[in-house]
Amino acid sequence: MIKEIPMTVKRSVELIGLFVLGTIIMAGNTIIMPLLMAFFFSLMLLPLFRFFKKLKIPEALAVILPILLLTIVLALIIWLFSNQVGALVKDFPQIQRTVTKHLDNLSKWVSHSFGYSPAEQLNFINTQSKKMFSSLGGVLSGAAGSLSGIVIFIGLLPIYIYLILLYRNLFLKFVLMWFKKDEYESVNEAVRQTEKMVKSYLIGLLIQITYIIVLLGGALWVFGIQNALLIGIIFAFLNLIPYLGALIGNILGVLLTLASSNSIADVLIVLAAITFVQLLDNNILMPRIVGSQIKINPLVSIVGIIIAGTLAGISGMFLAMPVLSILKIIFDHTEHYKQWGVLLGDDLPQKSRLKF
Template sequence: MTRPLQLPLYAKLSLILVSLICFAFIFCIGKDIITPVLMAFLFSVLLLPVFTFLNTKLKFPRYLAAILCVILFASFIVGILLFISYEVTDMANDFATIKKNANTFLVDIHKFIKDNFNISIGEQKKYIDTVTKDSVKNGNATIGSAIISISDLLLDCTIIPIYTFLFLLYKDHFILFLVKLISKENHAALKNILSQIKVSINNYIVSLILEMIVVSVLTSLGLWIIGVKYFILLGLITGILNLIPYIGITAAGIITILASLTGSAETSVIISILIVNLIVQLIDNNILVPLIINSKVEINAFVSIMGIIIGGSAAGISGMFLAIPLLAILKIIFDRIESLEPWGYLMGNHMPKRFIWRIRKVNPQN
């Protein structure tokens, strides 16, 4: 029987570092291909209980069950988008009112800056004109980037359902590949890892949906109380954008402020909107996330933030969304492989009360 190769610590760390660099490099150069595949994998895991029910309980053929799952999921997404587009079209009828109130609000801001910072309105407009000219110079590049982003989004919307269908259809085929790849004595560990990955991803995505619903309801209720028009639409947009870490809630606040201009340009309304968003975020960050998200995905805050930042820099918004489930998958794998268990512990959310070094003194005479 061959003994496993024992490497010194510096060699292990070097191999881990080289592996991380290789994975990061491959992901960065192939993110346009890898990101839709990973998104489809998450959606297929979410739809797996429905697929199993249709295939085993109702005796639907595999391909038909997979198609129905994708159609149901796509219909749900399209229904939300149709509702938003209908409400946005209704809001567009108030564009003239929004423009008028926006101008009034900008004049109030100019006066506030002039009264409190002694900067004349002319100097303020001069600075705005300078910034606008700089923006116009980069306008062609911005428009080009926007066109590319829209084309990539349309491509993803087409290819992700196809990938999801194929993941569901060839589920057993992929599992058998992993079984053939791993030695027989490790099949029990592989089965445990796959089952835990399924449970973890399902729990995470369901928790995100639940968090989105609660944030949407709380925001809609708060906006309704302060008298903002289209409060249901704005609450739903806030809940959806809240799924995007850091950026989403800021964009939702800006959209809500602009939409509030359909009623009036009073500063008190805008301040009330900011207060509502702040209260909802405090509830979300201090109650919903620890109770709903962190209880399902046992990853500490430091690793989560680092993963979201790295995912955002590598693949934008999609990378930020994929960061947490990918970290959860890595933690599950690390926890069940003895040599990688310390890294799983590092990613975890364990809080030991206190650690005391216990070093046995050695008698030099012995």
């Protein structure tokens, strides 16, 4: 008679499995992240693929057309961003004068508040500059490696999307073969929920990017803020990273405003506009668009985003929320891992079950 495995051994195996999985992701993120990104884009493009199939279009062409439309949308976004950056570069002389003035004011404040003379401040800056330039070679080589990784990522993405859509039934059969026939219904339900969640989430993000750019960029333009559209674009994309992205977007918005304006009032306008758009997005627009598809509690979200960023960089931070949501769906549909689904979720019990 086979003895039942103790619960402590099961938990230990689960934790070791998480550690091994993290090691694999860190070591092979250049292969795994394009695949994962392609998987999510494939689920988002699946309704378009089915629509073209209903029109009796050949399957290969029905797969290519959604990918082509996605490429056009991404190309338009990149063109809009590069156009705004180009306009920023044209204003570089004015930006240089404005930044110099802000630095002079900062130097006077430091000298008055802390007693460091301008000469001491300049000596400190020179020392730090030498340290920075001494490590510039390593930074440039790392940037070159990142650039090559981005090129490989972008090149592989459409190929992966094409193959995933083309062989979707093969992958589904592979998944079903791991389960008994009486478990097929639960597996199908988990697959259906995953597909619905990913489509709703990614399409919602595209809509979110659009209205944040329009609302924030338009509001700043009305108030005469320079680089209004660029600030809106940067904040819209950084806002895709929950919690942390909005903070970074606020900082970059303030820095861009300081670089192009001498007025503190402009900085306050930018902060007020970002706060208003963010409150509108978090409390009214995004809940109505995405609904209740993502049910991950804030603590797990922040920790998951940080861990994903450490393991796989920026792409990991963007994919952290949908990955956590898929894991919650899987855990909720299994008997042995339901406690992990409870941990990831945001359903707070009314009272503690502990009785003293």
